[in-house]
Every structure is written in C-alpha cells, then in structure tokens.
Amino acid sequence: MELNSLYIDELKEIVKKYGEKEFRAKQLFNFFHAQKRLDIKNSNLPKKLIDNLLENEEIRKLSILKDYSSKIDETKKLLYQLDDGNIIEGSLIKYKFGYSLCISTQVGCRMSCVFCASTKEGRVRNLTASEMLSQIYSVENEYGINLSNVVLMGSGEPLDNYENLIRFLDLIHDENGRNFSYRNLTISTCGIVENIYKLADKKYPVTLALSLHASNNEDRKAIMPITNKYSIEEALKACKYYCDQTNTRLTIEYTLINCENDKDQNVKELKNLLNNLKVHINLIPLNNIKEYSGKRPDKRSVYAFKKKLESKGLNVTIRRELGADINASCGQLRRDYKGG
Numbered sequence: 036m037e038l039n040s041l042y043i044d045e046l047k048e049i050v051k052k053y054g055e056k057e058f059r060a061k062q063l064f065n066f067f068h069a070q071k072r073l074d075i076k077n078s079n080l081p082k083k084l085i086d087n088l089l090e091n092e093e094i095r096k097l098s099i100l101k102d103y104s105s106k107i108d109e110t111k112k113l114l115y116q117l118d119d120g121n122i123i124e125g126s127l128i129k130y131k132f133g134y135s136l137c138i139s140t141q142v143g144c145r146m147s148c149v150f151c152a153s154t155k156e157g158r159v160r161n162l163t164a165s166e167m168l169s170q171i172y173s174v175e176n177e178y179g180i181n182l183s184n185v186v187l188m189g190s191g192e193p194l195d196n197y198e199n200l201i202r203f204l205d206l207i208h209d210e211n212g213r214n215f216s217y218r219n220l221t222i223s224t225c226g227i228v229e230n231i232y233k234l235a236d237k238k239y240p241v242t243l244a245l246s247l248h249a250s251n252n253e254d255r256k257a258i259m260p261i262t263n264k265y266s267i268e269e270a271l272k273a274c275k276y277y278c279d280q281t282n283t284r285l286t287i288e289y290t291l292i293n294c295e296n297d298k299d300q301n302v303k304e305l306k307n308l309l310n311n312l313k314v315h316i317n318l319i320p321l322n323n324i325k326e327y328s329g330k331r332p333d334k335r336s337v338y339a340f341k342k343k344l345e346s347k348g349l350n351v352t353i354r355r356e357l358g359a360d361i362n363a364s365c366g367q368l369r370r371d372y373k374g375g
C-alpha cells in the first residue's frame with residue numbers, strides 16, 4: 036500500500052498487521068503530513084515496524100527537479116520528478132498576502148483543449164493523493180515557507196481523477212496533518228458535470244473555477260471537446276448547485292484569444308449566461324503555444340474587454356502575468372525540458 040496516501044484509520048490496519056499498537060498509525064500520519072517527512076528510517080517508530088514498512092509497503096516520493104526563478108517578480112516555475120520518472124510542472128507565486136502554489140493532478144490530460152500544452156500527449160496517468168500533497172510539502176520544505184493558497188490549475192483535469200482528489204482534500208485538511216483550510220483551495224475544471232455534483236454534496240468549502248473560454252456552445256466545442264458531452268448551460272447549473280451547497284462563490288476562467296472570443300457579441304452572450312450567478316470572472320490572456328494558431332491579444336484589447344464586461348455589471352479581474360521572463364507558458368516547460 037502507498038502509505039503516504041492513506042487515512043489514519045487505514046494506517047491503523049497496516050500497523051496492526053505488523054503487530055503494533057494503533058497509536059503508531061497516528062505517529063506515522065504525523066510524520067508524513069505534519070512534519071512533512073518521508074524518511075521513516077529516521078523516525079522514532081520501532082525498528083521492527085520500520086523494517087516491515089520499508090520492505091512490504093510503498094512510500095511515494097517526489098523531488099524538485101529544477102526551479103526557474105523570475106528576475107522580474109518572485110515567481111518560480113518548478114519541475115518535479117516522480118518515482119516512475121514522469122515529470123510534472125507547477126508554479127509558486129508570491130502575492131502581498133503570501134504564497135500561492137499551482138499544482139498538477141495528472142501527468143498529461145485527456146481533455147484535449149486545443150490551446151493547452153498539457154494535453155498534447157494525452158493522459159499518461161493520474162497522480163495519487165500523496166503525489167499531489169508532496170508538491171505542496173516539498174515546496175514548503177525547500178523554501179522554508181507556509182503556503183497561503185493552493186490552486187489545482189497545473190496539468191490534468193482534477194475532476195477526471197476524482198477518487199484521488201477527494202483523498203487529497205481530506206488529507207490536506209486533516210487536523211492531525213497539514214490542517215490546510217478548504218477556503219484557501221481552488222479547483223479548476225473544464226466542467227465534468229457529474230463530478231461537480233458529487234463534489235458539491237461533500238460540502239467542502241473549496242472554491243470552484245470553471246474554465247469557460249467561450250460564450251456559446253458552438254464556439255466552445257471548437258476549442259474544448261468536453262462541450263460535446265456537457266453544454267455550457269449544464270455546466271453552469273452544476274456550478275450553481277456546487278456554490279449553493281458549499282456556500283462559495285464561483286470563479287469563471289476566460290482565456291482571451293485575439294479576435295476569437297473577445298468580441299462585443301461575446302460580451303453580450305457572457306452577460307446572458309452569467310446574469311443570475313454570483314461569479315467572478317478571471318481573464319487570462321492566452322499564452323501562445325506552438326501547437327495552436329490562436330494568439331494572445333494585446334494589453335489594450337484585454338483592458339477594453341474587461342471594461343465592456345464591467346459595464347454590464349460583471350465582476351472581472353485580469354490574471355497578472357507572472358514570471359514573464361521565464362520562457363514558458365503552462366505545460367510548455369515540461370515539454371521543452373523533455374525535448375517535446
């Protein structure tokens with residue numbers, strides 16, 4: 036079993052199997068998730084138990100392979116290496132209020148959004164709960180910081196890895212472990228409707244961000260194939276249910292693509308779609324990637340689009356461009372590193 040992805044109750048079964056008392060499970064959990072360590076050899080668990088665990092069970096590791104620091108701001112882009120040799124990407128961003136980390140949930144992705152670099156080779160595999168947690172713990176350990184926010188906006192579709200996502204959410208929040216507040220977590224999704232409903236019923240007050248990127252189904256189908264399965268209206272209905280259940284406010288992510296989705300018609304359609312929802316729109320100027328011909332609009336048209344939305348009474352921010360001197364958009368770093 037992968038020990039650092041287990042709940043305390045599951046660890047209890049494991050330690051009992053090796054003839055140890057139940058309290059050892061809590062000790063082990065504390066070691067992984069409060070002390071954020073994996074080297075159980077150096078823990079004060081009984082030697083016999085350590086030997087048994089090391090011989091028969093798995094502890095999954097993850098290491099920071101490379102970090103690229105921006106000279107303009109304090110953003111770092113990170114590459115992590117997994118135990119099986121796979122590489123995933125993340126970014127650490129410093130805001131006035133503290134540090135925010137963007138983590139990945141899968142190696143690759145199978146959602147096939149046309150503008151996204153992370154999906155170009157499909158989904159390689161899901162990340163386990165410990166691999167999501169270790170991105171957080173390794174950054175906190177390496178840079179001696181405590182993160183204020185974590186966003187699940189790296190590679191992968193979190194709601195396409197539902198079971199591991201729930202385990203991650205339970206473990207990161209556990210009071211015997213990292214005890215991280217749900218309110219400081221954001222899950223970004225292309226809108227896998229059935230799992231939005233499932234997650235809503237858990238009532239975790241985690242912020243949900245819907246990647247909308249288009250203002251009608253026809254346009255969205257052309258850039259986000261998930262729209263063939265769930266319409267925009269179905270996705271928004273699920274998001275409304277989610278926000279009602281969790282008492283949170285929805286974020287709408289809207290990647291601006293020059294002369295594609297930044298027209299007056301789009302403003303009108305967005306207004307109609309979002310009229311009755313309490314939402315916050317985050318505009319993301321497209322990061323150009325070589326596999327997609329769409330282009331990032333210039334600053335002026337981004338601001339103009341924002342103004343038009345605001346004039347309709349919508350709440351809008353523009354995602355700050357961070358680490359602009361690190362020559363990589365989301366997902367591109369890993370591919371460049373691999374020579375992809």
Ligand code: SAH
Pocket residue numbers: 146148150151152187188189190191192193223224225226244245246247288290319320321322323324364365
């Ligand atoms: N699967 C999740 C997380 C994806 S990454 C989702 O779909 O939301 C987080 C955000 O970055 C998403 O809104 C995604 O659509 C957007 N994104 C991906 N590639 C991008 C690019 N090249 N430029 C701008 N935004 C991009």
